Amino acid sequence: MVQRTTPSAISSALVEAVDAARAGDADRFAGALPALAALDQAQLTAVQSLVLRQLLERQHPDGLDADDLRQALADTARQAGWWPDLDPGTLGTVLVSSLGAAEPDQPTSQLAGHGCLLIAELAGRQPEPLAALVRQALAEIQRAETVELP
16 A cells, blocks of 8 residues: 655655756756655646646646647757756656646656656746645645545
C-alpha cells in the first residue's frame, strides 16, 4: 500500500524543483528530482496537472488553442535547454495529459521533472507566487476528494 504524501511535502518538493528550473540550475534541479520521486506519484501528478491548468487558464482566459499549446512547448524547450534529459515529446505528453486529453505511457519519474519545467516556464509569466498556486491546487484536490457522490 502506497502511503499518502502530505500536502506540505508535495508543496516543498514541487516549489524547490520549479525554482531550480526557473534558475536554470541543472545541479540544483537534479538534486530536487529525488524528492519528487519519493512522493506519491498519483498525488504529485494531480497537483502538477492542476497547477498547469491554472496557469494556462490564467494566460488564455478566452480559450486555449493548438497554437497556444505549441508556443508553451516551444518556450519551455527553449528555456530548459540546460537540462540534459529534456525530451520535447515528454513535455508534450505532460502538457496534453494535464489537460485530460491523454493518458501518459511513460514512467511518472520522467513526467514529474518535465512537469516542473513546464510549470517553471508558465509560472514565470504570473505575478502570483508558485507556492500560492500549489496551495490552491492542493485545496481544490482536497475539496474534490471530500465531496460525496450521490
